[in-house]
Amino acid sequence: MAEADIPECITEHERILQEIESTDTACVGPTLRSIYDDQPNAHKRFMEKLDTRIRNHDREIEKMCNFHHQGFVDAITELLKVRADAEKLMGQVTDTNRRLQEAGKEVTAQTEEVIRCRIQQRNMATTVEKLQLCIPVLEMYSKLKEQLTSKRYYAALKTMEQLEKVYIPRVSQYRFCQIMAENLPKLREEIKDVSMSDLKDFLESIRKHSDKVGETAIRQAQQHRTFISTVAKQAGLDHYTKPVFSLNGRAHSHMPNGLLMDEGAGDEEDADDEILTAQDLVDFSPVYRCLHIYTVLHETVEGYRRYFNQIVGFFVVEDHVLHATQGLVTRAFTDELWNMALSKIIAVLRTHSSYCDDPDLVLELKNLIVIFADTLQGYGFPVSRLFDLLFEVRDQYNETLLKKWALVFREIFETDNYSPIPVETEEEYKVVVSRFPFHDAEIEKQSFPKKLPMSQSVPQIYSQVKEFIYASLKFSESLHRSSTEIDDMLRKSTNLLLTRTLSSCLQNLIKKPHIGLTELVQIIINTTHLEQACRYLEEFITNITNVSPETVHTTRLYGLSTFKDARHAAEGEIYTKLNQKIDEFIQLADYEWCMAESDGRASGYLMDLINFLRSTFQVFTHLPGKVAQTACMSACKHLSTSLMQMLLDSELKQISMGAIQQFNLDVMQCELFASSEPVPGFQGDTLQLAFIDLRQLLDLFMVWDWSTYLADYGQPNSKYLRVNPATALALLEKMKDTSKKNNIFSQFRKNDRDKQKLVETVVKQLRSLVNGMSS
Numbered sequence: 136m137a138e139a140d141i142p143e144c145i146t147e148h149e150r151i152l153q154e155i156e157s158t159d160t161a162c163v164g165p166t167l168r169s170i171y172d173d174q175p176n177a178h179k180r181f182m183e184k185l186d187t188r189i190r191n192h193d194r195e196i197e198k199m200c201n202f203h204h205q206g207f208v209d210a211i212t213e214l215l216k217v218r219a220d221a222e223k224l225m226g227q228v229t230d231t232n233r234r235l236q237e238a239g240k241e242v243t244a245q246t247e248e249v250i251r252c253r254i255q256q257r258n259m260a261t262t263v264e265k266l267q268l269c270i271p272v273l274e275m276y277s278k279l280k281e282q283l284t285s286k287r288y289y290a291a292l293k294t295m296e297q298l299e300k301v302y303i304p305r306v307s308q309y310r311f312c313q314i315m316a317e318n319l320p321k322l323r324e325e326i327k328d329v330s331m332s333d334l335k336d337f338l339e340s341i342r343k344h345s346d347k348v349g350e351t352a353i354r355q356a357q358q359h360r361t362f363i364s365t366v367a368k369q370a371g372l373d374h375y376t377k378p379v380f381s382l383n384g385r386a387h388s389h390m391p392n393g394l395l396m397d398e399g400a401g402d403e404e405d406a407d408d409e410i411l412t413a414q415d416l417v418d419f420s421p422v423y424r425c426l427h428i429y430t431v432l433h434e435t436v437e438g439y440r441r442y443f444n445q446i447v448g449f450f451v452v453e454d455h456v457l458h459a460t461q462g463l464v465t466r467a468f469t470d471e472l473w474n475m476a477l478s479k480i481i482a483v484l485r486t487h488s489s490y491c492d493d494p495d496l497v498l499e500l501k502n503l504i505v506i507f508a509d510t511l512q513g514y515g516f517p518v519s520r521l522f523d524l525l526f527e528v529r530d531q532y533n534e535t536l537l538k539k540w541a542l543v544f545r546e547i548f549e550t551d552n553y554s555p556i557p558v559e560t561e562e563e564y565k566v567v568v569s570r571f572p573f574h575d576a577e578i579e580k581q582s583f584p585k586k587l588p589m590s591q592s593v594p595q596i597y598s599q600v601k602e603f604i605y606a607s608l609k610f611s612e613s614l615h616r617s618s619t620e621i622d623d624m625l626r627k628s629t630n631l632l633l634t635r636t637l638s639s640c641l642q643n644l645i646k647k648p649h650i651g652l653t654e655l656v657q658i659i660i661n662t663t664h665l666e667q668a669c670r671y672l673e674e675f676i677t678n679i680t681n682v683s684p685e686t687v688h689t690t691r692l693y694g695l696s697t698f699k700d701a702r703h704a705a706e707g708e709i710y711t712k713l714n715q716k717i718d719e720f721i722q723l724a725d726y727e728w729c730m731a732e733s734d735g736r737a738s739g740y741l742m743d744l745i746n747f748l749r750s751t752f753q754v755f756t757h758l759p760g761k762v763a764q765t766a767c768m769s770a771c772k773h774l775s776t777s778l779m780q781m782l783l784d785s786e787l788k789q790i791s792m793g794a795i796q797q798f799n800l801d802v803m804q805c806e807l808f809a810s811s812e813p814v815p816g817f818q819g820d821t822l823q824l825a826f827i828d829l830r831q832l833l834d835l836f837m838v839w840d841w842s843t844y845l846a847d848y849g850q851p852n853s854k855y856l857r858v859n860p861a862t863a864l865a866l867l868e869k870m871k872d873t874s875k876k877n878n879i880f881s882q883f884r885k886n887d888r889d890k891q892k893l894v895e896t897v898v899k900q901l902r903s904l905v906n907g908m909s910s
Contacts, residue, residue: 151181152188189676245326269309270300276315279322288326292809295319436499445508446476454514473516481524488528494535501528505613525614532610533628537636540603544596544640551592553657559584570594572671573664588757589664590657596637597668601675604630608679626692629672633697641701645708652712656754658705659762666698706762713751713766714773721777726794728787733796737804744774745808767814771825774805779829783865790869792836799833802826829855835863836870841897848904860904867898867909 275298299319306312402689450473457464484504493498504525508518516834558564560583567573567587571594578585607628611621644650645658669692677683723740748770755763782790782798809822835844835855848860871894 136288148174152184153232175381178835208385231689236564269312272298272306272315275302276285283322283326286329288330291326295322301659303770310841322746392406436503439500439503443503446480446509447507450476450516451514454516458557469516469660470892477520481520485522485527488531491531492535494532494539494606497532498529501525501532501610502613504528506829517829522614529610529624533607533631536603536606536628537631540599540632541636544637545643547592547595548640548644549597551590552591553590553654554681555586556589556594557586558633559586567594571597571664572668589661593661593664596665597672600629600637600672601630602670604629604676610714618680618682622676624678625680629676630692635693638697638701641697642704643702645704647798650708652709652716653754655705655709655712656758659702659709659758662702662705666695666702669695706765709766710769715772717744717745717770717774717777720747721774721781724781726781726797727732729789729791730793730797731791733800734794735800736799737800741801741804745804748808749811749813755814761816763814764816767817768822768825771809771822775826775829778802779806779832779862782829782832783862790866792897795833795836795870799837802829802833806830821841831855832862832866833858836866841893859902860908864898864905865899867901 276296279291279294279298282288298315303312303316307316313830450469453469453472455462456468457466484500488497488500491500504521508521512518556567558567564583571589572830573587573589575588578587604625607625608621611624614621616624632792641658641662647654650658674694720740720743723743724738725740726738752763755766758766778798778801781787805826806823809826810820812822835841835858840855844853844855844858844863847855850856
């Protein structure tokens with residue numbers, strides 16, 4: 136039994152050893168305990184087995200070490216060599232780094248110096264640029280000071296005007312310019328005061344010299360009388376002719392025969408005698424200077440008010456004298472005096488209002504004229520001519536308003552972003568629709584945030600038109616006109632604003648080079664909404680004047696034609712710019728016309744062009760009516776025509792079949808684009824028909840189906856009905872040219888000369904067809 140148990144014990148020990156070798160050392164406790172639990176003295180046999188296993192492992196380790204010992208020694212040797220080289224390399228790297236750092240210090244210092252120099256250069260350039268803007272201002276201001284010092288006030292006023300309108304606005308951000316701008320009105324007042332003071336001094340000097348001037352004039356008259364008497368006695372005339380004097384010292388006499396005789400010409404002996412004139416005795420320069428200065432300086436409301444007050448005061452006194460006394464002043468004299476004054480007043484007001492370009496000043500002048508007229512009318516003076524004058528002033532007022540609103544419209548268009556108005560909340564939506572009458576059931580159903588189709592310029596333009604109507608209405612107030620006349624005036628002035636001012640701004644905007652396709656699309660959408668809003672403007676005028684639009688003589692607003700014309704101009708510009716963009720892509724085409732075979736894919740330029748057209752027409756879907764369809768059809772036709780012209784270009788002398796195949800791939804992409812319905816609304820293959828000429832021409836050459844073409848030519852159901860014989864002949868001549876390399880017919884000539892004869896026959900028949908068409 137003991138002998139039988141020994142093999143089992145050995146097998147069990149092998150299992151335990153394998154388990155110890157394969158098990159984590161922390162888990163071998165139960166395994167070792169099982170050795171002592173099995174049989175007596177089993178652990179001794181296990182220890183013997185363990186020693187044997189250890190010796191076996193030692194032998195294996197020794198064999199492995201012996202096997203790898205030489206390699207280990209070689210590796211150590213190599214490592215020692217590498218260590219020496221590494222130490223050497225480390226020394227070189229350290230030395231290189233040291234030298235690099237030393238050299239870098241100088242480079243860094245120079246770089247920092249360069250940076251400082253460039254900053255200084257940039258600052259100097261900026262300073263020079265700013266000084267170049269400031270120097271003309273300073274020079275003009277210095278010139279102004281010199282003119283003031285030399286009492287050249289008229290020239291100084293002109294210089295001030297240039298400073299205010301041209302020079303100071305360029306550098307208005309600088310403080311010295313702001314000080315200049317603040318001083319200019321003060322200088323104007325000083326010039327007015329000085330010129331008025333000079334005029335008063337002149338009047339005082341006149342008083343001093345008036346007796347001398349009178350004495351000179353009387354003496355000249357006596358001399359003239361003596362001269363006339365002498366001449367009359369000699370001529371047998373005994374009547375007296377009235378002398379005509381002038382302040383320049385020359386007296387003229389009217390002779391009986393109607394001739395004008397010079398006094399100086401009648402007495403050659405006294406011709407050398409110096410005669411004192413008014414100019415010799417009095418300096419009139421203060422008068423001329425004051426006149427020029429007050430001509431340049433615009434009148435103010437206060438000036439007009441004083442003017443009217445003085446006139447009213449004078450005639451109120453005259454009226455009081457007329458009614459308070461008897462015989463001192465008559466009604467006929469007062470009326471004659473008023474009519475004379477009224478003529479002069481109207482002439483002055485007509486002249487001064489024509490020079491005024493400020494609508495606010497014209498409006499204030501109108502109010503003063505109305506009060507002036509009503510006041511004098513209350514004293515019984517006729518003032519109908521003043522109200523007639525106001526209608527002339529009203530036209531001038533409207534012109535100034537149109538000029539002002541032209542600037543407003545241009546600023547609105549320049550600041551517009553030409554994109555739909557985004558509204559985030561209900562409050563923002565209400566703000567927009569309160570400024571512009573927009574109603575769209577579909578958009579109203581959408582949740583916030585959402586976008587309105589028009590851009591921000593639309594409500595701004597609409598609001599400004601209403602502001603113009605208000606401004607125009609202000610002048611019509613207190614003119615004692617009926618509501619119908621006021622309504623007519625408002626509508627006419629609004630029509631001028633729409634058809635002339637706004638229309639001109641829109642046309643100029645559309646023609647600007649920076650306005651692209653996206654902006655033009657938005658302009659079309661904007662004009663559509665503005666056109667729809669014209670009826671609300673008519674209602675707005677009706678609510679102001681309370682005149683029914685059904686009245687027979689009511690003027691209609693012409694805004695519809697204005698916005699339609701602008702929209703048509705924008706549409707035409709879209710077609711033009713779209714074709715120009717297509718031409719830019721076509722210019723990028725770089726076909727290898729002598730290629731042996733095609734690339735197997737469409738040309739890159741054409742794929743870029745199609746992607747551009749696809750993204751562009753996605754924007755066009757927002758356009759009203761058939762504008763998008765027209766633009767799409769126009770673009771496809773232009774693309775087809777451009778490709779055909781490229782194929783038939785006279786400078787292109789040779790085309791291989793490989794090039795035809797490549798060209799065919801490009802045309803196929805164009806047809807796929809047309810069939811993808813880039814713009815909805817086309818029926819069937821309408822859009823694909825734009826490329827039908829190219830398709831039939833390429834099919835004819837790809838299939839080489841000349842027998843069918845020649846047999847069916849001229850028949851309405853011909854397969855190649857759109858292929859012109861001249862076009863086919865021109866392209867065939869390019870392929871038939873054998874004078875250049877890689878000609879397609881060189882293989883025909885080697886392999887099958889019958890095909891060459893066939894080509895010659897086709898060419899002859901095509902020429903005969905072309906000649907038949909020309910005859």
